[in-house]
Amino acid sequence: MKALHFVASALTLAALSSAASATVVNRAITEAEVLAAQAGWCKALVDISQTGEKSGPAAAKALAEKVIDGAYGYQMGAVLFKPTLTVVPQTFRTTRAGALAYFVGGDSNFPKDTGFALKGWTQCQSKNAAVFITGDSATSMGNVMITNKSGAVTTVDKTWKYVKDDAGNLRIVVHHSSLPYAGN
Amino acid sequence: MKALHFVASALTLAALSSAASATVVNRAITEAEVLAAQAGWCKALVDISQTGEKSGPAAAKALAEKVIDGAYGYQMGAVLFKPTLTVVPQTFRTTRAGALAYFVGGDSNFPKDTGFALKGWTQCQSKNAAVFITGDSATSMGNVMITNKSGAVTTVDKTWKYVKDDAGNLRIVVHHSSLPYAGN
Amino acid sequence: MKALHFVASALTLAALSSAASATVVNRAITEAEVLAAQAGWCKALVDISQTGEKSGPAAAKALAEKVIDGAYGYQMGAVLFKPTLTVVPQTFRTTRAGALAYFVGGDSNFPKDTGFALKGWTQCQSKNAAVFITGDSATSMGNVMITNKSGAVTTVDKTWKYVKDDAGNLRIVVHHSSLPYAGN
Amino acid sequence: MKALHFVASALTLAALSSAASATVVNRAITEAEVLAAQAGWCKALVDISQTGEKSGPAAAKALAEKVIDGAYGYQMGAVLFKPTLTVVPQTFRTTRAGALAYFVGGDSNFPKDTGFALKGWTQCQSKNAAVFITGDSATSMGNVMITNKSGAVTTVDKTWKYVKDDAGNLRIVVHHSSLPYAGN
Numbered sequence: 001m002k003a004l005h006f007v008a009s010a011l012t013l014a015a016l017s018s019a020a021s022a023t024v025v026n027r028a029i030t031e032a033e034v035l036a037a038q039a040g041w042c043k044a045l046v047d048i049s050q051t052g053e054k055s056g057p058a059a060a061k062a063l064a065e066k067v068i069d070g071a072y073g074y075q076m077g078a079v080l081f082k083p084t085l086t087v088v089p090q091t092f093r094t095t096r097a098g099a100l101a102y103f104v105g106g107d108s109n110f111p112k113d114t115g116f117a118l119k120g121w122t123q124c125q126s127k128n129a130a131v132f133i134t135g136d137s138a139t140s141m142g143n144v145m146i147t148n149k150s151g152a153v154t155t156v157d158k159t160w161k162y163v164k165d166d167a168g169n170l171r172i173v174v175h176h177s178s179l180p181y182a183g184n
Numbered sequence: 185m186k187a188l189h190f191v192a193s194a195l196t197l198a199a200l201s202s203a204a205s206a207t208v209v210n211r212a213i214t215e216a217e218v219l220a221a222q223a224g225w226c227k228a229l230v231d232i233s234q235t236g237e238k239s240g241p242a243a244a245k246a247l248a249e250k251v252i253d254g255a256y257g258y259q260m261g262a263v264l265f266k267p268t269l270t271v272v273p274q275t276f277r278t279t280r281a282g283a284l285a286y287f288v289g290g291d292s293n294f295p296k297d298t299g300f301a302l303k304g305w306t307q308c309q310s311k312n313a314a315v316f317i318t319g320d321s322a323t324s325m326g327n328v329m330i331t332n333k334s335g336a337v338t339t340v341d342k343t344w345k346y347v348k349d350d351a352g353n354l355r356i357v358v359h360h361s362s363l364p365y366a367g368n
Numbered sequence: 369m370k371a372l373h374f375v376a377s378a379l380t381l382a383a384l385s386s387a388a389s390a391t392v393v394n395r396a397i398t399e400a401e402v403l404a405a406q407a408g409w410c411k412a413l414v415d416i417s418q419t420g421e422k423s424g425p426a427a428a429k430a431l432a433e434k435v436i437d438g439a440y441g442y443q444m445g446a447v448l449f450k451p452t453l454t455v456v457p458q459t460f461r462t463t464r465a466g467a468l469a470y471f472v473g474g475d476s477n478f479p480k481d482t483g484f485a486l487k488g489w490t491q492c493q494s495k496n497a498a499v500f501i502t503g504d505s506a507t508s509m510g511n512v513m514i515t516n517k518s519g520a521v522t523t524v525d526k527t528w529k530y531v532k533d534d535a536g537n538l539r540i541v542v543h544h545s546s547l548p549y550a551g552n
Numbered sequence: 553m554k555a556l557h558f559v560a561s562a563l564t565l566a567a568l569s570s571a572a573s574a575t576v577v578n579r580a581i582t583e584a585e586v587l588a589a590q591a592g593w594c595k596a597l598v599d600i601s602q603t604g605e606k607s608g609p610a611a612a613k614a615l616a617e618k619v620i621d622g623a624y625g626y627q628m629g630a631v632l633f634k635p636t637l638t639v640v641p642q643t644f645r646t647t648r649a650g651a652l653a654y655f656v657g658g659d660s661n662f663p664k665d666t667g668f669a670l671k672g673w674t675q676c677q678s679k680n681a682a683v684f685i686t687g688d689s690a691t692s693m694g695n696v697m698i699t700n701k702s703g704a705v706t707t708v709d710k711t712w713k714y715v716k717d718d719a720g721n722l723r724i725v726v727h728h729s730s731l732p733y734a735g736n
Contacts, residue, residue, distance in 0.1 A: 022496035022510065023646050025629035025725075028396035028503040076718070077577035080314050080325035082341050087367045091341060092313035092325060094575050112367075128390035129276035130262050132345075132357050134321050135396040135503025135532075136688045139345055139358045141264035141276060142390065157266050157275060159343055159360040161316075161323055164503075166628070166718045173316050173577075174323045176343040178362030183271045183296075206680035206694065207462050209445035209541075212580035212687040260534070261393035278391050312574035319580040319687025319716075320504045326574065348687075350443070350534040357393075448682050448693035450709050455735045459709060460681035460693060480735075497644035498632050500713075500725050502689050507713055507726045509632035509644060525634050525643060527711060527728040529684075529691055541684050542691045544711040546730030551639045551664075 029138040029164055034131055037162055037170040038140065041071060042124035045146065048103065048117040057106065060118060064103045068096060073163065073171040084156050084177040085116060123147035126158070137163050139174070155180065213322040213348055218315055221346055221354040222324065225255060226308030229330065232287065232301040241290060244302060248287045252280060257347065257355040268340050268361040271296060307331035310342070321347050323358070339364060397506040397532055402499055405530055405538040406508065409439060410492030413514065416471065416485040425474065428486060432471045436464060441531065441539040452524050452545040453484060491515035494526070505531050507542070523548065581690040581716055586683055589714055589722040590692065593623060594676035597698065600655065600669040609658065612670060616655045620648060625715065625723040636708050636729040639664060675699035678710070689715050691726070707732065 044067040052060035072079050074096040081093040083102045090110055093099050101107035105115030128142035139161040147153050161174035228251040236244035256263050258280040265277040267286045274294055277283045285291035289299030312326035323345040331337050345358035412435040420428035440447050442464040449461040451470045458478055461467050469475035473483030496510035507529040515521050529542035596619040604612035624631050626648040633645040635654045642662055645651045653659035657667030680694035691713040699705050713726035 022508075023498040023630045024399055024501070025498070026399065026501040027628065028398075028501050030396075031392055031394065076316075076579065078314050078316065078575045080316055080323055080343065082325060082343065082362075085365050087365055091327075091364065094314045094325075130264050130278045130391040130393070132260075132262065132264055133392070133394040133396050134347055134357070135505075137318050137321050137503075139264055140390075141266060141278075141358065141360065143275075157360070157362065159264065159266065159358060161345060161358070163318055173318070174325065174343060174345070176325065176341070176360040176362070178266075178341065178360070179365065180275065181269050181271055181363065206692075207446045207682040208583055208685070209682070210583065210685040211444065212582075212685050214580075215576055215578065260395065262391045314575040314577070317576070317578040317580050319689075321687075324574075444684075446682050446684065448684055448691055448711065450693060450711065450730075453733050455733055459695075459732065462682045498630050498646045500628075500630065500632055502715055502725070505686050505689050507632055509634060509726065509728065511643075525728070525730065527632065527634065527726060529713060529726070531686055541686075542693065542711060542713070544693065544709070544728040544730070546634075546709065546728070547733065548643065549637050549639055549731065 027164055027168075028135050029133055029162060029170065031131055031133065031138075033164075033170055034128075034133075034138050034140055034162060037071070037172075038126040038128075038144075038160070041160075041172075042126060042144070042146075044071065045117055045124050046121050049119065049121040052104070052115075052118045053120065057104065057115075057118070060115075061100070061104045061106065064100055064117060068099050068103070070169070071172055072096075072099065072175075073165075073173040074099065076163075076171075076173065079172065080161075080174040080176070081172075082176045082178070083116065084179060087112060120149040121146050122149055137161055137173075138170075144177075211348055211352075212319050213317055213346060213354065215315055215317065215322075217348075217354055218312075218317075218322050218324055218346060221255070221356075222310040222312075222328075222344070225344075225356075226310060226328070226330075228255065229301055229308050230305050233303065233305040236288070236299075236302045237304065241288065241299075241302070244299075245284070245288045245290065248284055248301060252283050252287070254353070255356055256280075256283065256359075257349075257357040258283070260347075260355075260357065263356065264345075264358040264360070265356075266360045266362070267300065268363060269300060304333045305330050306333055321345055321357075322354075328361075395532055395536075396503050397501055397530060397538065399499055399501065399506075401532075401538055402496075402501075402506050402508055402530060405439070405540075406494040406496075406512075406528070409528075409540075410494060410512070410514075412439065413485055413492050414489050417487065417489040420472070420483075420486045421488065425472065425483075425486070428483075429468070429472045429474065432468055432485060436467050436471070438537070439540055440464075440467065440543075441533075441541040442467065444531075444539075444541065447540065448529075448542040448544070449540075450544045450546070451484065452547060455480060488517040489514050490517055505529055505541075506538075512545075579716055579720075580687050581685055581714060581722065583683055583685065583690075585716075585722055586680075586685075586690050586692055586714060589623070589724075590678040590680075590696075590712070593712075593724075594678060594696070594698075596623065597669055597676050598673050601671065601673040604656070604667075604670045605672065609656065609667075609670070612667075613652070613656045613658065616652055616669060620651050620655070622721070623724055624648075624651065624727075625717075625725040626651065628715075628723075628725065631724065632713075632726040632728070633724075634728045634730070635668065636731060637668060672701040673698050674701055689713055689725075690722075696729075 078094040101110035101113040103117040159176040162170040262278040285294035285297040287301040343360040346354040446462040469478035469481040471485040527544040530538040630646040653662035653665040655669040711728040714722040
């Protein structure tokens, strides 16, 4: 109660504090940056699919590597990545190689991977249930809907945690994706 | 390269910097705190189950409320909670009421909830694939194995994000749980 | 360059990511909150001074305790506080008792403290040179100008670091204040 | 009280949570890293002084640039730097140019700067009063003692705030230095 009163007084007097000429460096993550990162992920998925169809698997793989290196945080040591369709004992893809294999396949170390990004996706859209910004990280949870060539839509439950790198770009450090529980 | 060289020099001279009498306040989250929070969650799940069996649903609900209020961050505004067994359109439980209904059922606003914590769990154990500590938050990803009365073990894929509250306790602000993908 | 291109694409597509119904918890510190906290500190200093003049030192001390408990972070373990006028060997006031003694004096453990907040201050204003927000903490640096009863203005160089507590209030965890260097 | 009890239970059961094979990425700042960064700053100051004496001002300037680029955070947008001996109206050195001028002088835009790092320093040591680690940033406050060629020691009151960059190095984003208040 006391604290609330104190804050109210502070707000009243805020005009006395001048920041007219102050330099402000603000590295906090914003909701807009989270939305942009999600749209970027969606666009990248469709781009890899279309590149695969038009230019073949090698071009798709090259693009996937570029996306992983630009949008994930593997260079920090590991990413906590649970893709939608991986199975035991390779469920978690904490290494760059594991992520790349999941997206484009073709890696004998991950024999069950057929290339999730190469399934002819034509659209992708995210819809958040909630976003929690702690300041230096932000996490979103919600659905991602992806559409294939025949127009069928697959909806997944998706959690992404982002941190901001030195260049100011968000990087995914956690990615948990799962098919909805079908009920019993 | 230059930076690495500089750091190496710094380490060599570290002994010159004395902290003998310095007060240190360290609010960074440690791996040990993450492991303790996970063990606490597992213990709470079994406790709620056993309380339900021994003392009835009202006692189980009271304990579940205590656990949610002590271990989750709903008081911060929302928790990004995707429980294992929820279904559309109530997949995400961003409110305390939604979490409580999932754990112990009995809430007409969540008619499909039968009480996940009341299924007679006898053991619970977590096994991390990876932990990512950004400093003021930490996220774990891995499996949680829970055992029922007949000894059957259910394994789920689990992501938890924690922040530290003013009292120094970890609180879950993100919780994504899903059944393993069965393959096709 | 690649990363920048990727971000640009993401922004173009941001509209595809819908947050219309998303709950957003944003605990990042904003510049406005920093300015409000600074104005609150200034108001508190003048309030303590005026309370001391009107109601005596006991009332001023009671108010100072309320201010310290509401605006500083001593309950976290320590505050890195270097007040403007302290001297060796009690330069740094890392404890609540040391801060209180500095502001209102009257503590035999801090015999040189005469009560900085009791010097008849009538106005106080902050002017930032720069603010650096890392997300979960924010630091300001600049000048604070305080005016006494005769209208004389004292300008100090001031650094404040804030964190946000569970209730959403900023708390000072670092406070370095110094008189300007006079030159030689 | 309830929360404390819960934590105690959690600790008892911590052994149930296995992290034997977990990958751990820990980006939290440690006290040891703060001490190393302080020792690195001290070593750099002495190195610049000695380089100036042995190899002339151009070599000292080149080294100072390397130190600033490696140990400060100017590439993030600004550093909140209040050097010990700057005067109005150029008290605060929020730009790289302002920091470089302070350390080695020779910049007509900062006409009063004679080069603090070129004063023949032979030793430098830091002694913390307290360190406050929030996780993704850490701040130290205490004294730094620097010795000149004649053996005279200058003691300053010093606050440094560090963040960790993508490469894992600490960078100074706040630096407030002041001569001790002499008393009256």
